[in-house]
Amino acid sequence: MSTPKHPIRILAIIPYQVFPAIMGGQKGIALFYKYLSRLVSLTAFTTQNNRPEPGLQIINTLSNAVYRYVNPFNYFTIRKHARECQATHLLFEHPYFAWLIWLFKIGSPYHIIVHSHNIESERFKSIGKWWWKILWYYERAAYKSAHQVWFKTPEDKQYATIHYGVREEACHIIPYGIEAVALPTKAELNEAREILLSQYAIAPNDILILFNGTLSYKPNLDALKAIIEKINPYLLQTPLSYKMLICGKNLPDTFNQLLDYKHQHIIYCGFVDDIDLYFKGCDVFLNPLQDGGGIKTKLVEALGFGKVSISSQNGAIGVDVAYTGGRLTIVADKDWRAYSDAIVKHHQPINNDNAAFYKHFSWHSIATKAVEAMMNSDVK
Numbered sequence: 001m002s003t004p005k006h007p008i009r010i011l012a013i014i015p016y017q018v019f020p021a022i023m024g025g026q027k028g029i030a031l032f033y034k035y036l037s038r039l040v041s042l043t044a045f046t047t048q049n050n051r052p053e054p055g056l057q058i059i060n061t062l063s064n065a066v067y068r069y070v071n072p073f074n075y076f077t078i079r080k081h082a083r084e085c086q087a088t089h090l091l092f093e094h095p096y097f098a099w100l101i102w103l104f105k106i107g108s109p110y111h112i113i114v115h116s117h118n119i120e121s122e123r124f125k126s127i128g129k130w131w132w133k134i135l136w137y138y139e140r141a142a143y144k145s146a147h148q149v150w151f152k153t154p155e156d157k158q159y160a161t162i163h164y165g166v167r168e169e170a171c172h173i174i175p176y177g178i179e180a181v182a183l184p185t186k187a188e189l190n191e192a193r194e195i196l197l198s199q200y201a202i203a204p205n206d207i208l209i210l211f212n213g214t215l216s217y218k219p220n221l222d223a224l225k226a227i228i229e230k231i232n233p234y235l236l237q238t239p240l241s242y243k244m245l246i247c248g249k250n251l252p253d254t255f256n257q258l259l260d261y262k263h264q265h266i267i268y269c270g271f272v273d274d275i276d277l278y279f280k281g282c283d284v285f286l287n288p289l290q291d292g293g294g295i296k297t298k299l300v301e302a303l304g305f306g307k308v309s310i311s312s313q314n315g316a317i318g319v320d321v322a323y324t325g326g327r328l329t330i331v332a333d334k335d336w337r338a339y340s341d342a343i344v345k346h347h348q349p350i351n352n353d354n355a356a357f358y359k360h361f362s363w364h365s366i367a368t369k370a371v372e373a374m375m376n377s378d379v380k
Contacts, residue, residue: 008374010036011087013078014046015068015096019053023214024297025117028176029093035177035367040374043085045078057085069096075103082110089374091115095142102145111377114146115174119159126291127218140164148377150174150370152295153318172373175318176295177363178304183353184280189306192281200243200267207242207347210282210307212275212298216250219291223315224248226288226336228261234340236264240347245282247272279305284347289315290333300361303327308350310342323361325354 012033021030033056036042043057044050047068050060059081062068078100082090089111090104105112121136143149143166150172151157157173160166184192197204211227213220224246232244242265246258249271258268272278279285285302287309295318302309303319309328311319316330329346331339359365 008040008089008371009085009087010040010042010089010091011078011082011085012042012044012046012091012093013097013100014044014050014093015062016047016093017049017064018046019050019056019058024301028117028297031177031179031363032174032367032370035363036370038364039367039371041085043081043087045081070099075100078104079108082108089113092142092146093117095120095139098138098142098145101142105145105147111148111374112146113148113150113374114142115150116143116156116160117152119156122159123291146170148172148373150373152176155317172369174366174370174373175361176297176300177361177366178300178358179363180304181358181362182355183306189280192277194281195277196245196281200245200269202243203241205241207240207284208282209242209244209284209286209343209347210247210278210302211244211286211288212247212272212278214250215248215252219289220248221252222291223287223289224251226290226334227286228258228264228266230336231286231288231340231343232261232264232266234337235343238340238344240344242347243267244286245269245278247275247278275301276305279307282307283349284343285309286343287311287315288339295319299328303357304361306349306354308346308348310339310346312339320360323354323357325352325357326350327354 018026018029021027033042033044037056045059045062047062047064048060049064050058052058087110091113092101093115095114101112104110121132121139124135125132143160143164148170149166152175154173157171161168161171196208215221215224244266247269258266279302285307287296287299289296289312296315299309299311299315299319303324311330312333313330314333321328327350329342331342
């Protein structure tokens with residue numbers, strides 16, 4: 001492990017399974033800490049279902065049980081570990097320990113940070129959870145108790161300052177990132193494409209269109225419904241020769257593995273071990289999400305592989321089109337004809353190195369931004 005460059009010592013409280021990272025959100029957290037730990041001393045206090053992670057100090061003794069969020073003994077356990085690692089900062093993933101955040105704010109010397117991934121109350125409101133308003137008050141308490149709150153998008157930051165009354169100077173944008181520092185080579189892209197063409201018996205000249213996501217998550221499932229019921233019927237009326245690859249686990253049984261849509265150029269691939277292969281091999285990435293807050297990690301990943309991406313407005317939250325080298329087209333939410341037209345119009349690859357994208361979204365740059373936020377904090 002490299003020698004820390006700053007006198008900051010972090011105890012990160014991660015109250016759920018992240019290591020090893022499998023899904024997009026898990027990868028975002030795991031990679032953030034991988035790069036942050038190269039700049040500062042960092043220990044992760046997390047649940048028992050986490051596994052050792054190379055290069056990262058992990059204490060995985062927090063209970064997996066749901067009562068962990070209200071267990072009063074967690075205060076003493078976290079305080080013990082904070083003292084042992086001589087922490088200067090406590091970094092809480094998500095706002096679900098609001099009561100702990102408040103206790104540490106009033107009774108300890110630590111600088112308290114909440115790492116937000118969405119406005120959680122709005123996310124659960126959008127998927128129809130009745131208790132979203134209770135969460136609204138709890139989340140507000142967490143953010144207002146912290147010395148700093150790190151948001152993924154300017155939209156989330158704006159919501160917190162306006163609706164939660166969080167101080168502007170306490171808010172920082174720490175977005176989702178990528179490990180890639182440049183586009184894949186043409187040889188890598190061609191190899192991935194050939195593998196997919198062979199695996200799914202696709203004609204060489206077909207355009208490969210990709211959608212991926214955990215399909216038990218309502219915003220992803222709603223996006224899939226939009227693809228098969230709204231977007232694809234329009235595409236079938238065009239001369240475009242294509243196949244749609246749908247990747248993701250937990251597709252409800254009622255969809256019958258999408259077999260009813262196979263004759264409509266749709267192939268259900270299920271959960272795939274190497275999603276990078278699909279990003280590299282596809283021509284167009286679809287991101288028609290209508291709900292769910294925060295930055296959509298899959299969109300950043302697709303753009304990082306240099307893919308032309310067609311997104312709804314909601315799906316593009318947190319991604320500045322100015323950094324995308326012309327690869328991102330944003331369509332008004334639920335305008336499915338315009339969305340289909342955009343696929344037909346923009347399916348050709350764009351050849352530019354887009355160095356600005358990799359500089360902005362590199363994990364090293366993002367971790368550096370987090371360190372600068374801590375070093376320049378106006379603690380109140």
